[in-house]
Amino acid sequence: MSQNAVGIASLALHLPPLALAVEELATLRGAEPAKYTLGLGCKTMALCPPNHGVVEMAATVAERALARWEADGGDRDRIALLGVGTESALDMSRPLSAFVADALDLRGALRSYEVKHACYGGTLALRQAVEWRLSGAAQDKVALVLAVDQALYAEEDPGEPTQGAGAVAMVVGEPTVAAIAPISHPWSEPAFDFWRPVGEAFPRVQGQLSLDCYKRAVEQCFRGLVGDRDAAAVLGAFHALCFHVPFPKMVKKGVFQLGEAFGWSEADTAALYRDKVEPTMEWNQLCGNAYTASLWIAVARALAGLAAGERIAAFSYGSGFGAELLTLTAGPGAAAAPWRADIEADLAARRLITSDDYTALRAAESVAAE
Ligand code: CAA
Secondary structure (H helix, E strand, O other): OOOOOOEEEEEEEEOOOEEEEHHHHHHHHOOOHHHHHHHOOOOEEEEOOOOOOHHHHHHHHHHHHHHHHHHOOOOHHHEEEEEEEOOOOOOOOOOHHHHHHHHHOOOOOOEEEEEOEOEOHHHHHHHHHHHHHHHOOOOOOEEEEEEEEEEOOOOOOOOHHHOEEEEEEEEEEOOOOEEEOOOOEEEEOOOOOEEOOOOOOOOEEOHHHHHHHHHHHHHHHHHHHHOOOOHHHHHHOOOEEEEOOOOHHHHHHHHHHHHHHHOOOHHHHHHHHHHHHHHHHOOHHHHOOOHHHHHHHHHHHHHOOOOOOOEEEEEEEEOOOEEEEEEEEEOOOOOOOOOHHHHHHHHHHOEEOOHHHHHHHHHHHHHHHO
């Protein structure tokens, strides 16, 4: 790893305290449970009670990352950038980062802002932090990057079984957990595949178009990485391939799109998916789509237990649409993976609710929104 490598110095995760099994939702909606479990690949969706929304999730996850970093010798005075990726903004003007800075009492010589590009916002905040460090402008300062979302669709919307919530925090500086390669592979095209007009509580989705856009973005970003080299050899060198996870079946479709684009047999594509992709979604299946946090939850799972030097790839997608493929190299802190404890603690503490509880929770939200 180069002397000037930049990356993740500390990593933390947080899931909110409620969850609903998708089978419960299927019963409520009169759907076949197998459509949600086998058809979409979902298991449980994390949900936020009214007193634990995006600000509380962001503050919790940030405190975890900072405490871990401070225990390792980090110092809060070195934070000079607070970037929050989200599509659960609370205000059209005041950035979510200001709410988080309030909760963390962060103030002073610090750039604090929100980044919006659907599920891609967290990755953009991370890239900005990495490039700020690489530019030299950061000097010895570090960034705190958060990706946090509560993904809710209108009741009975086809997207409802894919709902979820979660937050990821990364201190960006020395690459103790993972180095992030300076070169990445973006792709964007303007599209109305999934969007939320100002003043509306829930997204509008053109389901089939969103699937097509996601698959096209996967293909183009991986073509950028592979160039004129042998795709199987290039991808085979990665320990894991992580994706934005709107729902696990979508990721599988993306991988099979790659297989088709690169001319692989179905068996080879299936083996790649089974060995390098499916295991990264273990935690995503427990929280559902956490929008900006979704990819970084998969990355956290993939990095956990890696030996220093092992590499992973991370594909980010945000509707609208923008996508980017990053590559990361595990640092010395990946093997111990202290962020596993975040997931274990949150899963142990969270309450699985019934379909009646869920109906009441949604009703309380609509009253609050009025
Ligand atoms: N047993 C097993 N499988 C079943 C089944 C059963 N009883 N019934 C249906 N299925 C399967 C279907 O065959 C289908 O699988 P395939 O796609 O492999 O054929 C799967 O279940 C889903 O069925 P439908 O296509 O009929 O589902 P739907 O139309 O009701 O909803 C969706 C699917 C449109 C994707 C919906 O979940 C949605 O709108 N999601 C939100 C949009 C989204 O996530 N898009 C992804 C890309 S955009 C993005 O990435 C941004 C983001 O985070 C939102």
